[in-house]
Amino acid sequence: MEVPALQGLGVEHGLQTLEQRAKVGERHKSLRIGVPLEVSNEERRVALAPSGVSSLVSNGHQVYVQEAAGKQANFSDQEYAEAGGEIVREAGELYSNCGLIVKVGPPSDDECAHLQEKQILISALHLGGTSPEFLRCLMDLGITGIGFEFIRDQDGTLPIVRMMHEIMGSMAVQISARYLESGEGGKGVMLGGISGVPPSTVVILGAGVVGEWAARTALGFGAHVIVLDNDLSALRVMEHYLDRRITTAMATEGYIRHALERADVVIGAMMKAGQRSPVMITEEMVMRMPKGAVIVDAMMDQGGCCETSAPTTHSQPSFVKHGVIHYCIPNMPSNAARTATYALTNVLVPYLLKIGEAGTVHEALWRDVGLRNGTYVYRRHLTKKSLATMFGMPHRDIELLIASGI
Structure with missing residues (x-):
């Protein structure tokens, strides 16, 4: 036979x-x-x-x-x-x-x-x-x-990268909530609002896996979430997944500047596969942000999304520049x-x-x-x-x- x-x-x-x-x-x-x-x-x-x-x-x-x-x-x-x-x-x-x-x-x-x-x-x-x-x-x-x-499966998924990015997105929001507290030098506000008090505004740059999981977690806290990306299809997909509970806009310089001036939290999640992350936030934009606001640059392992970002460590995870708290650990899932x-x-x-x-x-x-x-x-x-x-x-x-x- x-x-x-x-x-x-x-x-x-x-x-x-x-x-x-x-x-x-x-x-x-x-x-x-x-x-x-x-x-x-x-x-x-x-x-x-x-x-x-x-x-x-x-x-x-x-x-x-x-x-x-x-x-x-x-x-x-x-x-x-x-x-x-x-x-x-x-x-x-x-x-x-x-x-x-x-x-x-x-x-x-x-x-x-x-x-x-x-x-x-x-x-x-x-x-x-x-x-x-x-x-x-x-x-x-x-x-x-x-x-x-x-490691990329037949459907194009990078299974380990995706898992770590899900963790990074969720952690970025948890971390930002802590650094907004008065004891950490933040604005002294909660991510989610309470009766009679509006919620904080979380601006997420990037509609990939990190951005999606950051948005999911921020919505869970009750925050007002704005997602910016220069890929209209990615924004449309995220709106669909999250039942249109987020505000989306194209990541033009004007939109980014406008959003950051009102942001309590900014999460850098913009990436390009196999390349350095694009720098979307200039130092001048950071200078116009509210004092005590928080930037969590989740893309530090790929160079970072913010001009004022610099790698930090688990022993010294944050620094303040222009009155804005920066959290820039390259290896966030390790936390x-x-x-x-x-x-x-x-x-x-x-x-x-x-x-x-x-x-x-x-x-x-x-x-x-x-x-x-x-x-x-x-x-x-x-x-x-x-x-x-x-x-x-x-x-x-x-x-x-x-x-x-x-």
């Missing part, structure tokens, strides 16, 4: 659709997955919650968790051990025992020294802090590098470390299970478009054109590499 063929990748440039013969028998492979402690002081998340470790272990995989990896997200070593994880003290021991490393931030220079030949590394890449030396290190070791920012860890776990565990079911990373990339899109280093080649352009390095098309079996 003939074994039916599995349809593989469709490769561009006129090549015919590839087919791969299905192989008879079980392909499942037990993975040895490492979850290291994040070494950055600004990173409080961990890549997998204990519930994710439990799911992986119950599917036949081994999970090694470094001591205190989940401490800042309020997960104890005991919880990981009870979930079936093996707790290890040193990073070197973890890296040497595992074929797949999953972490939140990209490896530091010290962590790169622990990487092993032909490991799989799944983490954020943080384009702003990436260096050609880091990429060459991965290529020299034959690492398969899969970046959170690049809701437990929620963000659960969100990461929900997305990552299915991908890890797919890698195990495929048996090899080559087979996993062949089968799954999300993992394939997420890969930026494979078989000693850079596979993202955007990175190659950024650093003047050669690259190879990931689909051609997989199809050719090079």
